[in-house]
Amino acid sequence: MFLKRDPVGWPSPADDYSEDFISLNQHLIKNPAATYLMRIDSNSMIGIGINIKSILIVDRSLKPKNNNIVIALVDGSYVCRQLKLFPKLELISRGVVNKPITIDKEEELEIIGVVIAAINQY
Amino acid sequence: MFMLVDCNCFYVSCERVFRPDLNKKPVVVLSNNDGCVIALSKEAKCLGIKMCDPWFKIKNYYSFRGVVAFSSNYELYADLSYRIMNILESLAPKIEVYSIDEAFLDLSQINNNVDIKKIAVQCQAKIKKYVGIPVRVGSGPTKTIAKIASYGAKYYTKNNILNLSKINDQYKIMQDIPVKEVWGVGLKLSNRLSLLGIRTAADLLRSDIVYMKKMFGISLVKTIMELNGQECMSLQSKYREKKQIIVSRSFSQKIDKLSSLQEAVSDYTARAAEKLRRGKQLCKSLTVFLRTNTFGVSNDSHYERSYYVPLLSLTDDTRELITAAKFAMKRIYRLGYSYNKVGIVFSDLSRNNNIQIEIFNKRGEGRAKRLMRAIDEINFHNKGKVMFLAQGVEKCWSMKRDYQSPKYTTSWHDLPGVM
Numbered sequence: 001m002f003l004k005r006d007p008v009g010w011p012s013p014a015d016d017y018s019e020d021f022i023s024l025n026q027h028l029i030k031n032p033a034a035t036y037l038m039r040i041d042s043n044s045m046i047g048i049g050i051n052i053k054s055i056l057i058v059d060r061s062l063k064p065k066n067n068n069i070v071i072a073l074v075d076g077s078y079v080c081r082q083l084k085l086f087p088k089l090e091l092i093s094r095g096v097v098n099k100p101i102t103i104d105k106e107e108e109l110e111i112i113g114v115v116i117a118a119i120n121q122y
Numbered sequence: 123m124f125m126l127v128d129c130n131c132f133y134v135s136c137e138r139v140f141r142p143d144l145n146k147k148p149v150v151v152l153s154n155n156d157g158c159v160i161a162l163s164k165e166a167k168c169l170g171i172k173m174c175d176p177w178f179k180i181k182n183y184y185s186f187r188g189v190v191a192f193s194s195n196y197e198l199y200a201d202l203s204y205r206i207m208n209i210l211e212s213l214a215p216k217i218e219v220y221s222i223d224e225a226f227l228d229l230s231q232i233n234n235n236v237d238i239k240k241i242a243v244q245c246q247a248k249i250k251k252y253v254g255i256p257v258r259v260g261s262g263p264t265k266t267i268a269k270i271a272s273y274g275a276k277y278y279t280k281n282n283i284l285n286l287s288k289i290n291d292q293y294k295i296m297q298d299i300p301v302k303e304v305w306g307v308g309l310k311l312s313n314r315l316s317l318l319g320i321r322t323a324a325d326l327l328r329s330d331i332v333y334m335k336k337m338f339g340i341s342l343v344k345t346i347m348e349l350n351g352q353e354c355m356s357l358q359s360k361y362r363e364k365k366q367i368i369v370s371r372s373f374s375q376k377i378d379k380l381s382s383l384q385e386a387v388s389d390y391t392a393r394a395a396e397k398l399r400r401g402k403q404l405c406k407s408l409t410v411f412l413r414t415n416t417f418g419v420s421n422d423s424h425y426e427r428s429y430y431v432p433l434l435s436l437t438d439d440t441r442e443l444i445t446a447a448k449f450a451m452k453r454i455y456r457l458g459y460s461y462n463k464v465g466i467v468f469s470d471l472s473r474n475n476n477i478q479i480e481i482f483n484k485r486g487e488g489r490a491k492r493l494m495r496a497i498d499e500i501n502f503h504n505k506g507k508v509m510f511l512a513q514g515v516e517k518c519w520s521m522k523r524d525y526q527s528p529k530y531t532t533s534w535h536d537l538p539g540v541m
Contacts, residue, residue: 034252
């Protein structure tokens with residue numbers, strides 16, 4: 001490409017070694033069809049470093065495990081919480097005040113996806 | 123075997139992915155300019171709303187009854203559709219994307235009913251979990267029977283999956299399916315068929331092929347053979363190269379000034395040029411068309427023209443294309459009419475990689491390329507950030523989309539919020 005613009009002169013000795021830019025998408029997103037970006041509008045997870053307005057990368061294809069950060073459907077809206085499978089099924093917030101959401105029946109809990117990364121911008 | 127995967131009221135389902143509070147509520151999606159209902163949820167149907175109802179007429183009555191309306195958000199629908207097709211490609215050796223919300227899967231290697239059922243369940247579960255969209259799955263020995271199975275899955279099953287590999291099952295369901303629902307028949311033909319006493323798919327299957335061929339031609343015979351389980355239509359390849367690119371829209375209000383029409387056509391040209399470059403194509407000619415409202419007006423106030431412009435050389439440069447489009451618009455514009463739609467068609471497309479060198483090629487080609495690439499890159503992240511002045515600033519003609527939901531998956535400013 002650069003040679004076309006200026007046919008005179010030596011080709012760069014680095015040409016053979018040039019590769020594409022490293023890509024954040026490639027690094028972070030394993031399943032693009034199932035991955036959504038969301039933005040957190042509260043400080044409920046600030047205790048583990050997810051600041052308010054952080055961008056969450058959510059993979060819907062993963063099976064949620066104990067201690068995963070997840071997006072769950074609670075009372076018709078999406079929330080970001082830490083999932084506890086034992087000793088009892090709970091969604092824990094990691095904000096200034098920790099108020100867990102206890103789930104009585106497993107069927108009542110709908111986990112939408114697992115947060116695989118959060119991007120804080122400063 | 124063929125399998126048809128079809129999304130249940132796709133546009134409504136897309137809106138609900140990011141608005142879980144709307145599950146089980148009546149929701150409708152409106153056409154361009156918020157004209158009429160083009161998608162509706164089961165709950166909205168139960169309230170008496172029908173496809174194509176004009177929204178302005180029923181708005182007051184139904185808003186009061188809790189119906190939520192959305193302008194069409196094609197950015198969102200296209201993105202979710204793309205995800206669904208990607209998942210299907212991972213599940214079947216060959217697929218045909220038939221429309222934004224339907225795809226055929228070619229399962230010719232698989233003849234075992236257990237495996238077919240497994241794939242159907244997998245399609246449904248994966249798309250629901252990964253993307254959040256409910257789908258129905260119909261399968262059969264031909265595409266036409268797969269279509270019938272999909273229709274049957276909608277009305278006669280609980281889990282929205284129906285396999286019609288057995289002839290008995292096929293025949294039983296065809297007795298209940300009106301002939302106009304058969305793929306390739308449609309309303310007009312079904313009216314003529316009903317005169318012959320053919321009212322259901324089963325009637326059509328039983329009809330006399332020689333007579334039908336004489337009366338209706340070969341395409342209906344193909345349909346009948348497909349209903350009989352003889353494969354006449356194979357899978358179309360997904361990578362059909364575009365032969366032409368069209369961008370046209372109706373205005374939100376009537377336009378009579380040439381300057382506004384030129385703005386509109388320039389705007390559509392810029393959009394079409396973007397598509398052209400994305401497909402790595404160049405075009406050799408373009409056509410501009412404009413027309414007044416065709417509906418309910420006397421003949422003398424109706425006007426419709428188009429104008430074809432051959433271009434000097436193959437190009438994908440927005441500036442050259444806009445100049446040509448504006449020129450064409452000037453040629454067909456007549457004072458004294460109120461226009462309601464303009465559009466642009468790019469034709470004679472060819473791939474960008476093997477271009478003949480034109481004698482009259484201008485110098486500075488490389489700069490134009492770089493300029494276009496820079497514009498595309500900026501606009502990719504922030505739609506409409508960089509534009510040509512010709513596209514207009516106020517855009518008084520632009521589409522009305524009063525109830526549009528955010529572009530949740532395609533704009534940084536519109537990411538869905540969580541608490």
